[in-house]
Amino acid sequence: MSSKVKADLILIHAPAIYDFRNRDDFVLGWYASQESSNVTPIFEMHPLGFLSIKSFLGERGLDVKIVNVASLMLKHPTLDVEKLLEHLEAPVIGLDLHWLPHCQGSVEVAGLVKKVHPESFVVFGGIVSTYYAREMMQYPQIDGVIRGYDTLEPLASLVDQAKRGVRGRFAVENMIYKDKGEVIDNGHSYTPEVLNDVAIDWSKMFPKTSSLLNMPNLMVLPNTGCQQSCGWCSGSRWAYQRMMNVEKKTVFHRRSEQLAREIMTFPKTESPLSVYTLQAYSESSPRLLDYLAAVADSGVVKSVSFEQFRLTKISVLKQMVEVAPNLDIYINLSPQSHDVEISRLTGRGTYTNEEMEEWIAAAMDIGIKGVYLWYTIGMPKQTHASVMETVAYSARLMERFPNDKIIPTIFGMVPFLDPGCQWFEEPDQHGYTVFHRDLESHRKSLTQPRWRDAMNYETKWMKRDEFLPSMYEAMQVMANHKADYGRITKRSIDIVNGRIDHLRHLTTSIDRAMDADGRLPASLRREIGAHNDEILSYAADVALVKKPLSGRWYDDHTVPREIIDACVRERAAA
Amino acid sequence: MDAQTVEQDDVHKTIYDYLVEHSGVNVSGGIDPEENLLDSGILDSLGIAEITEFVEKTFDIAIDEDEITSQNYRTVTAFTAFCREKIAASAK
Numbered sequence: 001m002s003s004k005v006k007a008d009l010i011l012i013h014a015p016a017i018y019d020f021r022n023r024d025d026f027v028l029g030w031y032a033s034q035e036s037s038n039v040t041p042i043f044e045m046h047p048l049g050f051l052s053i054k055s056f057l058g059e060r061g062l063d064v065k066i067v068n069v070a071s072l073m074l075k076h077p078t079l080d081v082e083k084l085l086e087h088l089e090a091p092v093i094g095l096d097l098h099w100l101p102h103c104q105g106s107v108e109v110a111g112l113v114k115k116v117h118p119e120s121f122v123v124f125g126g127i128v129s130t131y132y133a134r135e136m137m138q139y140p141q142i143d144g145v146i147r148g149y150d151t152l153e154p155l156a157s158l159v160d161q162a163k164r165g166v167r168g169r170f171a172v173e174n175m176i177y178k179d180k181g182e183v184i185d186n187g188h189s190y191t192p193e194v195l196n197d198v199a200i201d202w203s204k205m206f207p208k209t210s211s212l213l214n215m216p217n218l219m220v221l222p223n224t225g226c227q228q229s230c231g232w233c234s235g236s237r238w239a240y241q242r243m244m245n246v247e248k249k250t251v252f253h254r255r256s257e258q259l260a261r262e263i264m265t266f267p268k269t270e271s272p273l274s275v276y277t278l279q280a281y282s283e284s285s286p287r288l289l290d291y292l293a294a295v296a297d298s299g300v301v302k303s304v305s306f307e308q309f310r311l312t313k314i315s316v317l318k319q320m321v322e323v324a325p326n327l328d329i330y331i332n333l334s335p336q337s338h339d340v341e342i343s344r345l346t347g348r349g350t351y352t353n354e355e356m357e358e359w360i361a362a363a364m365d366i367g368i369k370g371v372y373l374w375y376t377i378g379m380p381k382q383t384h385a386s387v388m389e390t391v392a393y394s395a396r397l398m399e400r401f402p403n404d405k406i407i408p409t410i411f412g413m414v415p416f417l418d419p420g421c422q423w424f425e426e427p428d429q430h431g432y433t434v435f436h437r438d439l440e441s442h443r444k445s446l447t448q449p450r451w452r453d454a455m456n457y458e459t460k461w462m463k464r465d466e467f468l469p470s471m472y473e474a475m476q477v478m479a480n481h482k483a484d485y486g487r488i489t490k491r492s493i494d495i496v497n498g499r500i501d502h503l504r505h506l507t508t509s510i511d512r513a514m515d516a517d518g519r520l521p522a523s524l525r526r527e528i529g530a531h532n533d534e535i536l537s538y539a540a541d542v543a544l545v546k547k548p549l550s551g552r553w554y555d556d557h558t559v560p561r562e563i564i565d566a567c568v569r570e571r572a573a574a
Numbered sequence: 575m576d577a578q579t580v581e582q583d584d585v586h587k588t589i590y591d592y593l594v595e596h597s598g599v600n601v602s603g604g605i606d607p608e609e610n611l612l613d614s615g616i617l618d619s620l621g622i623a624e625i626t627e628f629v630e631k632t633f634d635i636a637i638d639e640d641e642i643t644s645q646n647y648r649t650v651t652a653f654t655a656f657c658r659e660k661i662a663a664s665a666k
């Protein structure tokens with residue numbers, strides 16, 4: 001066998017659905033497009049935490065390697081995953097189940113890992129793992145789950161013990177695990193004040209290609225948790241208080257020194273580097289300005305985007321532009337609905353449309369480069385008519401700002417309402433009905449032919465069957481408005497229209513076939529298979545323009561070419 | 575359009591017309607052949623992917639990911655020269 005990838009800890013990111021290749025019994029990507037990240041419907045981006053773990057354990061002398069199986073499977077469609085896993089060697093192998101859409105894929109890949117490495121300790125972590133930690137003990141392939149928003153110390157401790165040969169009775173905070181079949185719960189006591197106290201090293205994360213398609217884009221996460229309690233979010237104050245064993249303090253910041261160190265590692269890239277600053281709404285203005293100044297000083301970044309919960313004070317916007325005159329600054333706002341009553345029920349609604357419009361005008365005058373507006377379908381009191389009114393409002397907004405980069409986007413909260421969020425836990429009180437509660441039913445739901453079977457909720461105002469038609473109509477009308485107001489090109493709109501029409505055709509054909517005799521005819525399966533093959537070569541943004549499935553920070557940097565070749569060849573030969 | 579019969583001037587005109595029609599910013603005053611397409615916003619990331627697909631189809635050429643560089647896409651002149659080279663190479 002060719003060489004091996006050896007480490008003290010190997011972190012694996014699995015595709016959302018395993019094995020997504022050659023599936024022709026359900027439509028991939030019916031819910032994928034959120035435009036927020038450059039990923040395909042198999043969600044090949046791993047948590048940023050993988051990079052924190054690598055740096056932190058590295059500083060402790062422990063070797064961590066990240067293997068992005070999802071991304072490798074996309075790039076090499078004939079890759080034999082089991083063979084690839086045979087080439088890995090580590091006493092501890094970790095997988096993320098951070099986002100619920102990975103519930104099927106991560107558990108399946110863990111099964112393969114356990115099959116080829118029965119001696120390795122298979123551990124999970126992430127937000128969803130924290131919620132389902134106990135239930136996850138039912139899967140023979142999962143040895144342990146480390147709960148929490150920050151697992152650096154416990155994981156370092158686990159890897160250190162495993163390296164020294166410990167195989168049971170682990171002294172690892174936050175871990176629930178199995179010792180010779182017995183489930184042992186070490187509780188959830190590690191709740192550090194400071195989040196991920198380490199700097200990520202970005203210096204080698206982008207290939208030395210000068211291709212303009214590889215627009216290098218990196219992300220900085222200055223905090224986790226939240227002060228707000230949006231009822232649909234499992235990262236909210238309400239959810240953290242119940243899931244993360246925290247009380248009053250529900251936002252955990254990284255130290256400014258670590259952020260500064262991290263910024264120093266930003267590489268000089270051929271194409272302009274852009275930085276997406278996550279959770280910026282939980283940052284104080286002085287910290288935000290310091291951060292922005294440091295990013296500007298790095299001299300390698302072209303644009304920065306921020307999320308803001310409230311309308312940032314105009315005086316702060318001015319300071320932002322002043323401290324970073326050479327940066328293009330974009331701001332993300334998420335009113336969720338044009339209807340302020342609905343917006344308030346979602347936990348937002350801290351401003352009216354009129355206030356927002358005045359603010360946008362002022363922000364543009366000051367020199368903010370653009371504003372992205374996010375609207376969501378699936379909110380309380382929201383009907384289809386209200387959704388379409390949001391779209392119409394967005395058109396009026398683009399008309400009011402004809403020459404500015406004001407980009408509204410609407411998307412359905414599909415297929416899942418977050419386990420652990422307030423409306424999932426108290427559905428009746430908020431007009432919600434929840435259909436899948438445990439992990440296993442979510443797992444099964446994702447590979448059902450009918451899209452509606454994956455939906456884990458509906459509201460009093462929109463039934464399950466209404467979601468997809470409403471979402472497709474809203475996205476399509478919105479995209480056409482964007483084309484009318486010059487936000488996307490005429491060619492892009494043709495692609496979008498074609499794509500949404502096709503998805504509508506496939507999803508309704510599946511429903512009809514299943515209703516008729518519970519099976520999918522061969523001709524329809526062929527169509528689904530062709531669609532799935534095609535969609536996997538696109539990033540998930542609404543323009544669906546082909547982008548390379550490599551060169552992104554989360555693509556695989558670990559597995560050497562010779563191992564890939566061996567795994568592709570061996571499978572082809574088999 | 576048959577790749578082998580593309581006249582030199584046609585390449586320039588085809589690219590120029592495409593850019594004027596599809597530019598991300600207002601170019602009603604025309605585009606200077608030496609204007610930096612990337613800095614001016616005439617080509618953004620989406621535009622780069624789209625114009626690549628467009629010239630691949632129109633001139634029947636194949637452009638490699640590594641050839642989509644700022645050098646080749648910088649100006650109308652540079653991009654036209656690059657496309658001409660590709661057309662010449664594919665005609666051989």
Ligand code: B12
Binds near residue numbers: 043048123150224226
């Ligand atoms: C930042 C963020 C993003 C970033 C991701 C950046 C990144 N790569 O991590 C972006 C914007 C790209 C994003 C995308 C998505 N997101 Co998001 N995101 C968030 C946000 C705002 C913060 C998450 C956070 O605080 N992370 C910090 C900590 C918790 O994680 P971390 O440092 O990365 O990792 C630590 C631990 O999690 C743990 N850990 C993680 N992995 C592992 C593995 C092992 C083995 C172990 C031991 C530990 C471990 O240890 C790490 C180190 O301490 C939350 C909302 C919120 N306030 O929580 C939503 C949230 C997590 N996202 C959500 C969703 C749904 C998505 C998408 C699926 C949306 C979509 N349909 O496109 C995509 C998935 C993209 C993909 N995978 O390809 C949901 C998840 C709900 C759910 N139950 O599934 C949330 C809660 C928001 C919401 N309600 O909509 N997201």
Ligand code: SF4
Binds near residue numbers: 233235236309
């Ligand atoms: S959705 Fe609301 S609760 Fe969740 S992270 Fe964003 S602001 Fe906080």
